[in-house]
Amino acid sequence: MQRTDFKVDTVVIGSGPAGMAAAVAAAEEGAGVCVIEREERPGGILKQCIHDGFGLLQFQEKLTGPEYSYRYLQMVENLQIPVLTKTFLLEIQHKENGFRLILQNESGVFSLNPRAVIYAAGCREKTSRQVFLQGTRPAGVITAGTLQYMINIQGYLPAGKCVILGSGDIGLIMARRLTLEGAEVEGVYEIKSEPSGLTRNVAQCLEDYRIPLHLSHTVTEIHGTERLTGVTVARVDENFKPLSGTEKFVPVDTLVLSVGLIPENDIIESLGVELDSRTSGPVVDQYNMTSLEGLFVCGNALHVNDLVDYVSESGETAGRAAAEYAARGLNHGDSNGKRVNLTPGNGIMYVVPQQWKIPMEEETVFYFRSRETVFRAELEVAAGNQVICREKYPVLRPPEMERLVIEPYLIPPGTKEIQFRLRC
């Protein structure tokens, strides 16, 4: 059965795990929801993540990316949520009673006027020049995600012998994938003194395949005019400055970059939404609503996640709240913004959501990352000058996001700020 006259009060931008979870949650709350996706097929980045390890939290199973994504697709289908694929969001305008979305697809340009918008556009990869790599600009310099798309979706191998710069998860996974496809990975070079990907990925993707990981090393120069002929690598000091005398030329035809992801918020930034420089995503409250009423953000567009299960969780939060907002307007918090601010203290990189609107009705999930690897860490959460909760962790690592649930009754009335910090 096809619905052709759907009513839309909530629009989700992006059909990755965040967008689909949000759409499902919103529809379950009774919202008239539709999903906009610019690619040919829904699923977001998961379409190309054919390795397993997804879903341990959401489904208590080890799934591949496409399998994980398929579970959500089925829920989307069962709820008959329309997904407009090959449809590109050109612009969002904020109107008195909601939003106006200007969209384009093969049938022309059209607009939708929902009350609530859930922005789940994911993230993009940093490029060579954005990490200030010098030298020439030949073919053969590619980001790990692009490489993953070419190998896994298109079936093209754009690499022979390669160096991988950066030990982020995608880079590690691609080291294994390249090896399995017959390319040679000379080594992974990481500027920091510890890997930035998950420990399990270092073990399963590098150690199992005897791919060397060079910590405190970086690529300093790119060589070659048409195709890459090699890169210069060097050891770095504690300030990440290359140490002269340690440079070495490595002849390779491909440089794979896994040097970080940036939440993709350029379209909503134009609406003047408040951003958090620590996450490069917007500032949100416990409902994942931004500083602009009715605009919700979730998934990697909010902050870069390392587990897709958390991405779905953030989508559900946004979806439920958006549906509620579309139906009844703002009933949580007051628009004057009475709220508690969450701030990262000693040893903490960031905390999301950054705001807890009053009234604080439900327990709320907070995500945070530590700045450095800390063994036997003790986290303190302080409301004003009162410590309201303590948690012990055998180890905290920056690549591994932590999740903490806080009950509202713990917060003393009149609290203005809650700080996450590590006890020294």
Place this chain on the structure above:
Amino acid sequence: MKRLAGVNKALHRNRLGEIGVEERKNAVRLTGKVDSREQYLKAGYIAAGRGYRGVINDIEVNAGGEGEMNLPSFQDNALEGKHFNVAVVGGGVIGAAIARELTRWNLDIVLLEKEEDLARHASSRNNGVIHPAFAPSPGTNKAYYNCFGNRLFNREAAELGIKIEWPGSMGLFTRRWMRLLMPFIRHRARQNGVRGVEYISPEKLKNLEPHVNRRFWGAVFFPETGNVSPYKLTIAYGENAAANGARVFLQTGVEGFTREQGRITGVQTNRGTFGADVVINAAGLWADRVAEMAGDRYYTIHARRGTIAVLDKKAGPLVNYNLGVLPLADTNTKGGGVTLSVDGNVLAGPTAEEVPRREDYSTSRLDIDFLFQQQMTLNELLRPDHAITYFAGNRACTFEEDFIVEPSPHVENLIHVAGMQSPGLTAVPAVSREVSRKAVDILSSYRNVDPDPGFSPYRKPPIELSRLSLEERSRVIKENPSYGRIVCRCEVVSEGEIIHSLQSPLGVFTLDGIKRRVRAGMGRCQGGFCTPRLVDILAREAGADVRQVRKSGPGSELVLKKTKGEVDYTGFKLKGVPGKKEEENSAADRF
């Protein structure tokens, strides 16, 4: 002889006494050996400006040479035995504009470019600023062509369907007393034919350009400063030339000439030797080598690199004018600062650094740091993390630091257009007219040259979705749905625009070619998202295998191997989801 003694003495004074000096056909030639590039350059500059036609710097440098000209490695006979009235060597903006200008006449024109596309060197590696003719010293070729080129630009852009903007520029004052220079500035402007200069007080500057660095004491405003996309302009010239009958040969390198009695009779290339009545040397960084091939080398080109950072479009609203520190003399760093682009990005740079290898466009941390610290800071809100990419271009400079636009004094059918450093782009419309007139003069001495009645200066501009209203967009998409499919998400470029760019008369099928024509891959993700899609589109449109798809020249293939058979997703559809186009958006109000 007095001139020669003067050069010798000056070299001695600068401890360069071992260098040999001789006169050669009214030019001065330097020979010998030095240790460093600096000494080589110093000697060249010492010999310049002493009344010679030019400096031939044949000094060897122990530290290393300039690198060889990168010529196409394949051979065929596509040009063998042919004959053209005019052969233009070099498909940069200068050569392409001259070729187009020449098609106004009933002549057979050929444009020869050694790379796989036009504008691969200086013409795609610059700031795209249409300068007011203020910086060049009065009386120089630079001043003359700059002034008239600037005035002709609007018409040129309109004919070619190229976007042009005239935001003007601010020449910033670094010292308080500099406002006292206004009478001199006005005088210089009058001498060079610059119109509309205006003194801007510090307060007014703050109003007009709110984020300008507070250390400046006002500025001079030049309303005649514009911006244009230099590679789109070059390609537009090339396309219009081709549409008017010029033959454009890419991947065609000029390797030598056959000569008889003081004239060129044949042009030797990797694609055969052909006859030409007139040859125009617009070979940019290699103009002196081409001159040598013709037996008429009287100048020497040295490369001065300029590094430029491209800032995110988000920085666009922070800058209203092209900004630079007021040039008080015709220094070698002109143009540096913060400049605008017609595509909404802001550029910072260029730097200026002498480099030995002429086609070495690698960037260095030093240049980037300089750019970030000295140039980007003209505006207080610009930050290094606004940079989405950076690149370098090399200026083709002579030791005289002026343009050479003249028929050869010794080869009767050769015209030199050399030393075209900044403001060479601005000068283009004036230079191309002048050079084509000179070529016609040479031909007219022994035959009739008539205007071509079929010539059309107009080039139909390609559809650019970003320049259309939403209604127009919708109409274009209804006619051709491929314009509805967005391929480059950062720059919002559709498949239709990409396919159209591949159908140009120049027939360039590379990723970089697409990038220069429609900007796909030029945005903040730098092609991360669209490159794989472009590979497929290129292969499909060229009817080639994906393994043949290249980034730029031969050897830059992207896909080395296929890992599996064909995957067909066309049948993929979700159940219960409106998939038909007509039904898809029934809840939507249409344009």
